[in-house]
Amino acid sequence: MNQTPNSETHAPTPRQAAFCRAAADLLRTTFQEPFEMWLPSGGWRRLVATGGQTADAAHDDATRVGFCTAIAERPLPDVHRLTADRCLLGIPIAVAGELKAVAIREFATNSPQLALQLAEAFLHRWAQEEKVRGLTEENSSLAEQISEDFEELMFLRSLAENLDISNAGAKLETIARNVLPLLNQSVAAEWLAFVAADRDGQAVAELVAADGADFRNFDVVRKIIDDFRDEVLAQPVVRNRVHSTGGHWRYPGVREFVLVPAATDSKMIGWLVAINRQFVDRESLWQLSQLEFGSHEASLMATTATIVATQASNIELLREKEGLLVSVARALVTAIEAKDEYTRGHSERVALYSRRLGSQLGYTPAEADRLYLAALLHDIGKIGICDATLKKPGKLTEEEFREIQAHPEKGWEILQGIEPLAYVIPGMLQHHERIDGRGYPDGLEGEEISLDSRIMAVADAFDAMTSDRPYRKGMPLEKAEAILREGAGSQWDSGVVDAFFEVRDEIFEIRRDFIPAQRPVRDRTAPAHPGCRTATPTQEPSLAKLPG
Ligand SMILES: [Fe+2]
Numbered sequence: 350m351n352q353t354p355n356s357e358t359h360a361p362t363p364r365q366a367a368f369c370r371a372a373a374d375l376l377r378t379t380f381q382e383p384f385e386m387w388l389p390s391g392g393w394r395r396l397v398a399t400g401g402q403t404a405d406a407a408h409d410d411a412t413r414v415g416f417c418t419a420i421a422e423r424p425l426p427d428v429h430r431l432t433a434d435r436c437l438l439g440i441p442i443a444v445a446g447e448l449k450a451v452a453i454r455e456f457a458t459n460s461p462q463l464a465l466q467l468a469e470a471f472l473h474r475w476a477q478e479e480k481v482r483g484l485t486e487e488n489s490s491l492a493e494q495i496s497e498d499f500e501e502l503m504f505l506r507s508l509a510e511n512l513d514i515s516n517a518g519a520k521l522e523t524i525a526r527n528v529l530p531l532l533n534q535s536v537a538a539e540w541l542a543f544v545a546a547d548r549d550g551q552a553v554a555e556l557v558a559a560d561g562a563d564f565r566n567f568d569v570v571r572k573i574i575d576d577f578r579d580e581v582l583a584q585p586v587v588r589n590r591v592h593s594t595g596g597h598w599r600y601p602g603v604r605e606f607v608l609v610p611a612a613t614d615s616k617m618i619g620w621l622v623a624i625n626r627q628f629v630d631r632e633s634l635w636q637l638s639q640l641e642f643g644s645h646e647a648s649l650m651a652t653t654a655t656i657v658a659t660q661a662s663n664i665e666l667l668r669e670k671e672g673l674l675v676s677v678a679r680a681l682v683t684a685i686e687a688k689d690e691y692t693r694g695h696s697e698r699v700a701l702y703s704r705r706l707g708s709q710l711g712y713t714p715a716e717a718d719r720l721y722l723a724a725l726l727h728d729i730g731k732i733g734i735c736d737a738t739l740k741k742p743g744k745l746t747e748e749e750f751r752e753i754q755a756h757p758e759k760g761w762e763i764l765q766g767i768e769p770l771a772y773v774i775p776g777m778l779q780h781h782e783r784i785d786g787r788g789y790p791d792g793l794e795g796e797e798i799s800l801d802s803r804i805m806a807v808a809d810a811f812d813a814m815t816s817d818r819p820y821r822k823g824m825p826l827e828k829a830e831a832i833l834r835e836g837a838g839s840q841w842d843s844g845v846v847d848a849f850f851e852v853r854d855e856i857f858e859i860r861r862d863f864i865p866a867q868r869p870v871r872d873r874t875a876p877a878h879p880g881c882r883t884a885t886p887t888q889e890p891s892l893a894k895l896p897g
Pocket of ligand 1 (some may be wrong): 726728756780781
């Protein structure tokens with residue numbers, strides 16, 4: 350066979366090597382002889398086996414090159430006579446209708462028709478095997494898609510659970526810290542971060558949280574966000590440097606990145622950015638998908654960013670709502686204190702003591718905040734008690750005492766229609782119940798009384814005993830402590846009293862440092878609120894608009 354030395358070799362692509370191996374195997378089975386494989390890459394090159402490796406070699410066999418060209422043009426099996434007794438058999442090898450190679454074998458000329466018939470038989474089997482290969486590829490592609498979908502589903506499920514755990518009281522930073530490691534299991538970025546936008550949603554405000562090795566050059570991240578801030582609003586931006594041949598690559602240290610916006614319909618919260626793909630599986634490094642970011646990663650990141658943005662927006666709304674509730678509660682407290690100057694600060698102090706006791710007894714910060722609000726409103730029913738009874742300096746008559754005792758139920762009447770404050774009602778209603786069942790309004794015993802109320806009862810009693818009243822001075826702290834100890838287990842829950850003594854110094858500190866809120870003084874010169882109409886409409890109705 351006329352063949353030059355392998356002066357130049359080119360590694361075939363993995364796909365070329367795979368179909369050439371498949372075709373060579375089938376040719377050997379059909380003809381019981383090996384074939385040369387010629388590839389049309391930059392001119393015809395012959396694929397040779399060298400030391401178990403395959404490589405294509407430059408070849409100057411003009412006859413074979415010409416024969417390959419002729420077969421590629423038809424493309425059908427053909428025979429080319431070399432000498433009186435030798436000829437070449439050439440077979441086009443196509444994949445999905447596209448010529449990928451020409452297989453050539455030198456034969457004795459005694460049976461060219463038989464060689465062509467065998468070539469036809471080979472092509473028939475090759476076509477059948479191609480169908481099988483197509484189905485197999487389709488199957489593996491579907492399996493990969495199902496695996497990606499499953500992975501996405503599992504991720505979204507853990508994300509939802511995580512957001513539930515982190516609850517609406519969590520900060521954006523906490524959510525991002527929880528979500529990023531989960532997301533990065535699928536995105537496989539060297540560095541995956543949530544970057545917050547400024548108030549206008551235009552510029553980078555700060556790095557909120559990141560997963561992966563430190564990416565020290567945050568200025569590059571700023572540059573990426575600046576460059577793609579507008580483009581990313583339409584769709585995720587995926588850039589792999591290997592494909593970015595046009596222009597200068599502006600991002601030192603970055604091989605590839607994905608940028609997605611975290612936004613709700615009305616507000617830009619920030620961006621999720623993934624920098625550099627991790628080399629997850631060295632065995633499959635030849636697969637491009639292992640080296641680059643693609644639509645799968647971008648889609649997961651976009652979904653996550655939307656969920657995080659929605660959660661952050663919900664948190665903000667909830668905070669606004671809670672702020673409004675506390676403002677309403679304070680307004681109600683101001684109304685009680687306006688009736689009785691001597692109770693000024695009492696509700697706030699009871700709320701502060703209760704929150705501290707709640708934390709000591711294992712309340713979460715969110716539960717302790719709720720307890721604070723309930724305690725702030727514990728005496729709200731006193732709004733319904735007549736001033737003379739409430740402010741009476743001397744001993745109360747039985748009737749007056751009964752009137753005072755009605756304040757928890759009056760509180761219930763005031764709060765029962767305010768659905769967002771429903772959770773404060775049990776604590777408020779039961780704060781004068783006693784562990785021994787001799788309290789009011791319902792004579793509940795032990796754990797029939799909510800823990801909120803048992804805590805508030807201790808806080809309320811301590812503050813009542815140690816505060817000045819119109820008819821007496823506040824008692825010394827030691828005496829109040831002695832009364833609490835004595836009443837533990839009968840008037841008060843002994844566990845709560847124990848908690849009180851565990852944090853006694855902090856309670857004293859709260860009491861010592863407490864400054865009652867000053868009564869607001871109205872500025873008579875302040876302009877009316879812009880939402881308030883100040884002038885009577887003077888415009889006459891248009892005659893044109895009057896009927897008939
Ligand atoms: Fe009370």
